[in-house]
Amino acid sequence: MPELPEVETVRRTLKNFILNKKITDITVIYDKIISGETGKFVEAVRGQTIRDIDRAGKYLIFVLDDVAFVSHLRMEGKYNIVSTDTEIKKHEHIIFRLDDGNDLRYHDTRKFGRIELKGRGTYREELPLSKLGAEPAFADADLLFRQFKKSRLPIKSLLLDQSILSGIGNIYANEICYRMKLHPETLGTQMTKNLTQELLSVAAEVLDAATKLGGTTIHSFDAGGITGRFQSELLIHTQKVCPKCQAKVTKITVGGRGTYFCENCQKREM
DNA sequence: ACGTCCTCCTGTTCGC
DNA sequence: TGCGAACAGGAGGACG
Numbered sequence: 335m336p337e338l339p340e341v342e343t344v345r346r347t348l349k350n351f352i353l354n355k356k357i358t359d360i361t362v363i364y365d366k367i368i369s370g371e372t373g374k375f376v377e378a379v380r381g382q383t384i385r386d387i388d389r390a391g392k393y394l395i396f397v398l399d400d401v402a403f404v405s406h407l408r409m410e411g412k413y414n415i416v417s418t419d420t421e422i423k424k425h426e427h428i429i430f431r432l433d434d435g436n437d438l439r440y441h442d443t444r445k446f447g448r449i450e451l452k453g454r455g456t457y458r459e460e461l462p463l464s465k466l467g468a469e470p471a472f473a474d475a476d477l478l479f480r481q482f483k484k485s486r487l488p489i490k491s492l493l494l495d496q497s498i499l500s501g502i503g504n505i506y507a508n509e510i511c512y513r514m515k516l517h518p519e520t521l522g523t524q525m526t527k528n529l530t531q532e533l534l535s536v537a538a539e540v541l542d543a544a545t546k547l548g549g550t551t552i553h554s555f556d557a558g559g560i561t562g563r564f565q566s567e568l569l570i571h572t573q574k575v576c577p578k579c580q581a582k583v584t585k586i587t588v589g590g591r592g593t594y595f596c597e598n599c600q601k602r603e604m
Numbered sequence: 605a606c607g608t609c610c611t612c613c614t615g616t617t618c619g620c
Numbered sequence: 621t622g623c624g625a626a627c628a629g630g631a632g633g634a635c636g
Contacts, residue, residue, distance in 0.1 A: 487607080592628075
């Protein structure tokens with residue numbers, strides 16, 4: 335499931351391949367991927383050149399001449415760049431034909447991803463980007479502390495709330511709690527100012543380290559054929575044994591999400 | 605305004 | 621062993 339480091343890796347990889355390429359045609363095979371009217375999307379994007387690829391949290395933004403489109407990969411979305419004459423694969427839903435003989439193809443096994451047309455100069459002010467919280471590297475600890483303090487939701491759930499902090503998904507939420515020695519069910523109201531500051535630096539550090547390694551490859555996700563090397567750095571997510579104390583890792587559900595933690599190491603007193 | 609639950613999907617894993 | 625059920629989960633929307 336692509337989170338900030340994986341999406342950033344996709345962004346950088348794509349930029350190398352498709353910057354300044356013109357989209358000469360679009361074929362929409364499965365149109366529920368496109369939010370809004372498919373015809374309008376195709377009409378607006380056809381003939382436009384890719385001027386930049388931006389990112390906000392887990393969203394990718396393709397910036398074209400006159401418009402932009404926002405793409406969320408959700409669980410299993412991928413972009414493949416292949417020669418136009420390559421046979422279309424089963425889960426390729428949107429085909430962008432480029433003017434260099436290649437296609438940019440959106441592939442998504444579970445069809446959860448979404449692509450939506452936005453204004454070139456206004457996409458950050460439009461939903462859904464407009465309600466994203468800051469990324470951990472740029473977040474304000476005082477504001478975050480106030481948001482934590484007023485919620486009785488578990489910290490794990492608050493970390494996954496994109497309107498509070500953007501870019502963290504289930505894998506990194508688990509990793510951040512573990513590195514903080516924090517029980518994932520610690521309530522927002524139990525957080526202290528110091529702990530919040532520490533959480534921000536741990537979160538930024540983990541995301542940065544993962545980005546430097548090309549993200550984490552989980553299940554079918556990879557960034558344009560690039561295998562994320564953060565996979566081997568995971569300390570708790572999908573682990574059987576705690577690397578610190580060798581205790582058996584506990585798996586519970588928090589806010590409907592699979593949560594891995596060590597009962598021995600993650601019981602820090604507030 | 606906030607929290608909870610449901611929906612979207614398909615491939616994989618689990619249980620009987 | 622086989623097959624249906626449960627699970628995986630990010631975000632958006634319905635609902636209370």
